[in-house]
Amino acid sequence: MEKRYYQREIETMPYEQMRALQSERLCKQVRHVWDNVPFYRAKMEEKGLTPDDIKSVDDLHKLPFICKDDLRDQYPYGLLAKPLSDCVRIQSTSGTTGRRVVAFYTQNDVNLWEDCCARAITAVGGTNEDVCQVAYGYGLFTGGPGLNGGSHKVGCLTLPMSSGNTERQIQFMMDLGATILCCTPSYAAYIGEALKEMGYKPEDNKLKAGIFGAEPWTNEMRRDIEKSLGIKAYDIYGLTETTGPGVSFECEEQTGMHVNEDHFIPEIIDPDTGEVLPEGEKGELVFTSITKEAFPLLRYRTRDICVLSRKKCSCGRTLIKMAKPMGRSDDMLIIRGVNVFPSQIETVLLKEGYSPNYQIVVDRVNNTDTFDVNVEMTPEMFSDTVKGTQAAEAKLVNAMLNMLGIRPSVHLVAPKSITRSEGKAVRVVDKRKLHD
Ligand code: DLL
Secondary structure: OOOOOOOOHHHHHOOOHHHHHHHHHHHHHHHHHHHHOHHHHHHHHHHHOOOOHOOHEEEEEEEEOOOHHHHHHHOOOOOOOOOHHEEEEEOOOOOOOOOOEEEEHHHHHHHHHHHHHHHHHHHHHOOOOOEEEEEOOOOOOHHHHHHHHHHHHHEEEEEOOOOOHHHHHHHHHHOOOEEEEEOOHHHHHHHHHHHOOOOHHHHHHOOEEEEEEOOOOOOOHHHHHHHHOEEEEEEEEEEEEHEEEEEEEEEOHHHHOOOOOOOOEEEEEEEOOOOOOOOOEEEEEEEEOOOOOOOOOOEEEEEEEEEOOOOOOOOOOOOEEEEEOOOOOOEEEEEEEEOHHHHHHHHHHHHHHOOOEEEEEEEEEEEEEEEEEEEEEOOHHOOOOOHHHHHHHHHHHHHHHHHHHOOOOEEOOOOOOOOOOOOOOOEEEOOHHHHH
């Protein structure tokens, strides 16, 4: 693929120059929140800090962390750093419990956010010749609006489909010759399945690339989607609190996502002690947004478990890379004392030739955790004998035991019996929470 950048100078900026740019922006941002957000001023004062104590990125670690609960406590306007008259947009998380998080944007914030998404689209080969189908949800969710804006900036013909109505998605995809598909990986897998059912082969569509994110997905799932749609599948990461998609994006190397460091400074910390960990170590990802005007976040704890790497990338970008987040520290299940990430189950299933359609059900009976995994059979297996099914279940139990260190009960269920998701998939039903 020809090397293309949306903002070459930034994307290939030498490290020292990027540090200098970050330092300048960080100092300005700290002054901005000190002057405009009483919450931040109080937090800094608690630590005996004033803006004069932050002179460069080297001083970042002195600043206090903020977390989701702070955002909820300050709902709705407590963290706003610009007058309402300067704000043009909100987006919000899909959170089902507690107060929602609402993020605010000035026109400039929207503009920079769309640049980040345009970088992601350009990195997968997108140009003004492309037809970009945006099948992330529109509305309060950031996926649709973010990639829609990025697609416009690149000059693609943008299909603002939103998620759902799969038949219509496929009709537009085929009739208009979509070349880039943007949606969650679980919806991409579902579209792949639906295409096959409608009698299409992977080569029948014009798609060349997909930009999939908003939920954890494994490399095994990537290969599955690439095969079923006949495309290259790229990862994209972001969160409502920091803007939305485009905080980081994957390039042609497909070995992690370049962080848009001119807007977001990443750190990895030990989630228990808060200590900053050296590059290459696994821990909780923390972001400081250094260009956001309306809703700046200093050292926001994402809860995503991740690794950063500054290893040279063949794409020519110098932006630091983050690995695929392996899950959230708050999505991690502790079952009979063992840490279990849904992504580990997914890895086993795809390795064993199953689809990524599964659901984990955890409960507590007589003070002991029960751990069940429902997995869809492949259509070929469905006609198989009961004995065959039992043997297949036993094989999966062993593979999961090897991966996790605890034994689940595996139940093979009929193909298509687990509800498909048009947005983020629901992988876990934790009934223990209901009894607590
Ligand atoms: O999911 C923003 C987004 C939209 C990203 C479209 C990519 C594409 P939230 O709904 O606020 O925002 O959820 C943010 O989703 O903290 C991660 O736990 C998870 N997440 C997002 N992207 C990825 C990814 C959007 N590529 C939360 N891999 C984040 C793994 C992801 N997890």
